Structure formats: structure tokens, C-alpha cells
Amino acid sequence: MGTWGPPGISGKVVVITGAARGIGADAARRLARAGAKVALVGLEPDELRRTAQSCGPDATAWDADVTSWDQLNAAVGGIVEHYGGIDVVVANAGVAPTGFIRSIDPAAFERTIEINLLGVWRTVRTALPHIIKSKGYVLVVSSAAALIHPPALAAYTASKAGAEAFGDSLRAEVKHLGVDVGVAYFSWVKTDLVTSADSHPVLGKFRKAAPGPASRVYPVEKVGQAVVAGITKRSRVICVPSWLNNLRRFHGMLPAIVEKANARATARADREMIADVEKRGAEAASRLTGPGGAAAQAAKTVATASETLKESATTTSTENA
Structure with missing residues (x-):
């Protein structure tokens, strides 16, 4: 594994997706204070620019949906033109829906996969040529959920889990090119995403009733500190809390343990989720949580409308030919 010794990450260009708020924003501010030049990528223009402004004069904001090749290429191209290159990319953008498999809105389920997995792939692929050139570092933000596989x-x-596997494969592929790859595993973090999930009439109380430390929420500041330390060390693994690293050693056994520990609560929450869907509809009961989730859904709506207009224009053109 490579290292960035003193002065560490000072002067390095760090691209962070999902940087308008939460983990991405906190890490960006800390990296900027350490002397890094941070390029923030996200969907919430006003919030993104407020965060960039709080990071100092070397920080920039770039509007992009991580599921869009065109928008990512434009953002990365602009970043490289502005800074001269990229040393680190943090694939952090992510959303979470609420719901059980048999009752969740299919659109919410598939949008989550699109952002959290395909968005990671598209972000990394777009930035990778520049990371290889700088012999830099890629950080894929996975989750404790990749290890524990909780219901709901x-x-x-x-x-x-897909993001974790992607990061592991990428690490093996680019090691000989001088690039290091880290995978981050975080438990519940006090962000808008988790706060919004906790306000859900079913998921909130279900999550809080999880046994032992599984229900604990950690301050975003602790995660931001861990991200900065991990990037500085070009770490292979970043965990908050630290005991998650021990779970990685035997997480193949964890699903059965989680299933048994949550059996009664899961059955009750499943029934309540069905009732909630019947009351409010699948879309409302399953929607992506937090402002970031709302922005992601809005971006999908705009993209779908744009595609519909293109198809309509093509059809009209063909009919008039």
C-alpha cells in the first residue's frame, strides 16, 4: 500500500460524490482544512455550493447525477481542467429506501441499486484514468449493511454488498498501477438520511429496536475524521465503529445470527409495512429517505421526462419524413 507522508494530503485534489451534506460534506470540510483541494459533486446545487463555500477558496462544486455518464464526464472533465488532475475519488453518493421486499415500491428498490452500485461503478470508471495517472487512491463507501444484511x-x-465486492476487485486490478483502493464500512450515522428513515412510521421504530449496538447512531464527525485519516494513509479498510473490522472476518455467518435476533420484530414490522403501504401507497411508504433521496428521485424524474421528449421527437420526425 502506498503512503502520503508529511504533508499528507495537502495539495491533493479530492473528488467526493454525494458531498452536499452528511458524510461527504463533513469529510470535505476536514480534507480542506488539511490542505486538500476538494471538488464536490452532487445533486442539490444550493446546498452543494454552501458546502463548497465552507471548505474555502480552493473548493469547487459540480452538479452531476452519478447515474448519468454524460453528467459525470462533464464534471470530471471540468475538475481536471480546473485543477490539472485528480488524486483521490470518494464514491460516496448513496440513498436508502424503506420497505420489505414483498411490499416495497419497485421503482425505489431499483433506483437504490442504480445510485449505490451503478453510480459507484460510473464514478470510478470516469475518474480512474486520472487516478492511474497520479498513482492515487479510490475510496468506495460501502456500509455495515454489506456485512450484516438486516431486514427491511x-x-x-x-x-x-455489491459496492464492497466492486472495491475488492478494483483493488486487485489496479495495484500494479500504483493505485490503492479502500472500502469504507459505516454503521448508522447521524445524517439526514438516517434521521429521515427514523421518522418513517415503521422503519424508525424497527431500527431503534435492533439488539445491542446495532441500533446505535454514531456522530457524523467521527466518520468524517475516519475518512480523512483513511485517505491520508491510503487505507485498505475504514470502519466506524472499529469493531466492524472484526465482523469482516466472519460475516458469512452473520445473516443467520441477524435473522434469529430479529425474528419477532421482523414479522411485526413486515405486517406493519403492508398496512402502511395500503394506507399511504407503495410510493410514499417506500420513498428514498432524506433530502438527498428526494434530489435523486427528482433527477430520475427529469431524466425520464427528457428521454420521453426525445422519443416523441424521434417518432414525430419519422412520421413526417
Whole structure:
């Protein structure tokens, strides 16, 4: 594994997706204070620019949906033109829906996979030539959910497990090119995403009733510190809390343990989720949580409308030919 000794990450260009708020924003501010030049990529223009402004004069904001090749290429191209290159990319953008597999809105499930897994792939692929050139570092933000596989979070768990596997494969592929790859595993973090999930009439109380430390929420500041330390050390693994690293050694056994520990609560929450869907509809009961989730859904709506207009224009053109 490579290292960035003193002065560490000072002067390095760090691209962070999902940087408008939460983990991405906190890490960006800390990296900027350490002397890094941070390029923030996200969907919430006003919030993104406020965060960039709080990072100092070397920080920039770039509007992009991580599921869009065109928008990512434009953002990365602009970043490289502005800074001269990229040393680090943090694939952090992510959303979480609420719901059980048999009752969740299919659109919410699939949008989660699209952002949390395909968005990671598209972000990394777009930035990778520049990371290879600088012999830099890639950080893929996975989750404790990739290890524990809790009920009511199938879309999130599947996407984050996929992100973990993607990061592991990438690490082996680019090691000989001088590039290091880290995978981050975080438990519940006090962000808008988790706060919004906790306000859900079913998922909130279900999550809080999880046994032992599984229900604890960690301050975003602790995660931001871990991200900065991990990038500085070009770490292979970043975990908050630290005991998650021990779970990695035997997480193949964890699904059965989680299933048994949550059996009664899961059955009750499943029934309540069905009732909630019947009351509010699948879309409302399953929607992506937090402002970031709302922005992601809005971006999908705009993209779909744009595609519909293109198809309509093509059809009209053909009919008039």
C-alpha cells in the first residue's frame, strides 16, 4: 500500500460524490482544512455550493447525477481542467429506501441499486484514468449493511454488498498501477438520511429496536475524521465503529445470527409495512429517505421526462419524413 507522508494530503485534489451534506460534506470540510483541494459533486446545487463555500477558496462544486455518464464526464472533465488532475475519488453518493421486499415500491428498490452500485461503478470508471495517472487512491463507501444484511433494507444491503465486492476487485486490478483502493464500512450515522428513515412510521421504530449496538447512531464527525485519516494513509479498510473490522472476518455467518435476533420484530414490522403501504401507497411508504433521496428521485424524474421528449421527437420526425 502506498503512503502520503508529511504533508499528507495537502495539495491533493479530492473528488467526493454525494458531498452536499452528511458524510461527504463533513469529510470535505476536514480534507480542506488539511490542505486538500476538494471538488464536490452532487445533486442539490444550493446546498452543494454552501458546502463548497465552507471548505474555502480552493473548493469547487459540480452538479452531476452519478447515474448519468454524460453528467459525470462533464464534471470530471471540468475538475481536471480546473485543477490539472485528480488524486483521490470518494464514491460516496448513496440513498436508502424503506420497505420489505414483498411490499416495497419497485421503482425505489431499483433506483437504490442504480445510485449505490451503478453510480459507484460510473464514478470510478470516469475518474480512474486520472487516478492511474497520479498513482492515487479510490475510496468506495460501502456500509455495515454489506456485512450484516438486516431486514427491511434489502435494496440498500444488496447495493452496498455489491459496492464492497466492486472495491475488492478494483483493488486487485489496479495495484500494479500504483493505485490503492479502500472500502469504507459505516454503521448508522447521524445524517439526514438516517434521521429521515427514523421518522418513517415503521422503519424508525424497527431500527431503534435492533439488539445491542446495532441500533446505535454514531456522530457524523467521527466518520468524517475516519475518512480523512483513511485517505491520508491510503487505507485498505475504514470502519466506524472499529469493531466492524472484526465482523469482516466472519460475516458469512452473520445473516443467520441477524435473522434469529430479529425474528419477532421482523414479522411485526413486515405486517406493519403492508398496512402502511395500503394506507399511504407503495410510493410514499417506500420513498428514498432524506433530502438527498428526494434530489435523486427528482433527477430520475427529469431524466425520464427528457428521454420521453426525445422519443416523441424521434417518432414525430419519422412520421413526417
